[in-house]
Amino acid sequence: MSTHAESSSTPDRPGSATPDPTAPVLEIDQITVGYGGVPAVRGLSASVRPGEILALLGPNGAGKTTTLLAAVGALGLMSGTVTALGDPIDRRIERNARRGVTLVPDTRGVFHRLSVSDNLRLARRRNGPDLDTVYQYFPKLKTMRGRRCGNLSGGEQQMLALAKALLANPQVLLIDELSLGLSPVAVQDLLPRLRSIADEHQMAVVLVEQHIDLALGIADAAIVLHHGRVALSAPAGELRSRRDMVEAAYFGRTVEDLAS
Numbered sequence: 001m002s003t004h005a006e007s008s009s010t011p012d013r014p015g016s017a018t019p020d021p022t023a024p025v026l027e028i029d030q031i032t033v034g035y036g037g038v039p040a041v042r043g044l045s046a047s048v049r050p051g052e053i054l055a056l057l058g059p060n061g062a063g064k065t066t067t068l069l070a071a072v073g074a075l076g077l078m079s080g081t082v083t084a085l086g087d088p089i090d091r092r093i094e095r096n097a098r099r100g101v102t103l104v105p106d107t108r109g110v111f112h113r114l115s116v117s118d119n120l121r122l123a124r125r126r127n128g129p130d131l132d133t134v135y136q137y138f139p140k141l142k143t144m145r146g147r148r149c150g151n152l153s154g155g156e157q158q159m160l161a162l163a164k165a166l167l168a169n170p171q172v173l174l175i176d177e178l179s180l181g182l183s184p185v186a187v188q189d190l191l192p193r194l195r196s197i198a199d200e201h202q203m204a205v206v207l208v209e210q211h212i213d214l215a216l217g218i219a220d221a222a223i224v225l226h227h228g229r230v231a232l233s234a235p236a237g238e239l240r241s242r243r244d245m246v247e248a249a250y251f252g253r254t255v256e257d258l259a260s
């Protein structure tokens with residue numbers, strides 16, 4: 001995992017003779033993006049390589065969801081570029097999904113009236129994994145495959161939302177608050193699974209998360225946003241032992257600022 005500034009390699013281009021399997025599959029370069037002409041995120045850069053998890057942290061309204069929406073092509077950029085899998089991101093998000101860029105929204109995106117297995121069947125893609133493969137990651141879903149999703153707990157619905165996203169065989173997975181409304185125990189169960197899946201499938205993940213420690217525990221790098229700007233960008237390993245830096249960044253400050 002690296003931030004844009006650290007990234008030195010050239011991304012793969014279609015037709016390149018020797019594709020570099022470690023090149024970033026998502027590159028966000030100096031984007032400014034917002035609503036009705038008013039920027040909500042300014043000058044943000046980041047890049048994510050296969051198998052890496054980038055945690056996107058920050059207080060409410062900092063611009064985390066806006067960044068994900070821009071990265072998946074759902075919002076037009078005021079400036080800057082987003083490149084996914086070697087090509088500029090398309091404004092037609094279904095095209096991006098077919099190319100392997102998938103968003104798990106904080107609304108979970110499950111059909112409440114349908115069963116677990118019907119939800120999964122609807123999410124299946126021709127070139128994606130089958131249901132048994134995702135049941136291996138989430139055995140609990142198999143045991144409740146006939147149940148209507150509206151009757152599942154929040155954690156079970158999140159599991160299903162993640163399983164649905166995996167069926168699309170993503171190479172770049174953008175996840176908005178997987179743990180929204182979940183108990184700490186449920187989050188502790190889900191996030192390590194995400195780490196294993198990213199490792200096993202060499203999937204690049206951008207994870208918006210409010211549980212700072214749990215996110216840093218599985219991430220390779222983290223960005224803290226404050227008022228739409230990058231307040232801190234560093235390897236997660238560094239930040240695990242510098243929680244003070246993370247907390248300062250939540251206030252848009254440095255540790256030194258806070259001390260003075």
Ligand SMILES: Nc1ncnc2c1ncn2[C@@H]1O[C@H](COP(=O)(O)OP(=O)(O)OP(=O)(O)O)[C@@H](O)[C@H]1O
Pocket residue numbers: 035040058059060061062063064065066067
């Ligand atoms: N559809 C919209 N129209 C206008 N402004 C919006 C819209 N969506 C978000 N905003 C504003 O953009 C800013 C960033 O919002 P965003 O949802 O990206 O923050 P966030 O970091 O994801 O917050 P949270 O943690 O509360 O979900 C906020 O000031 C918010 O009010």
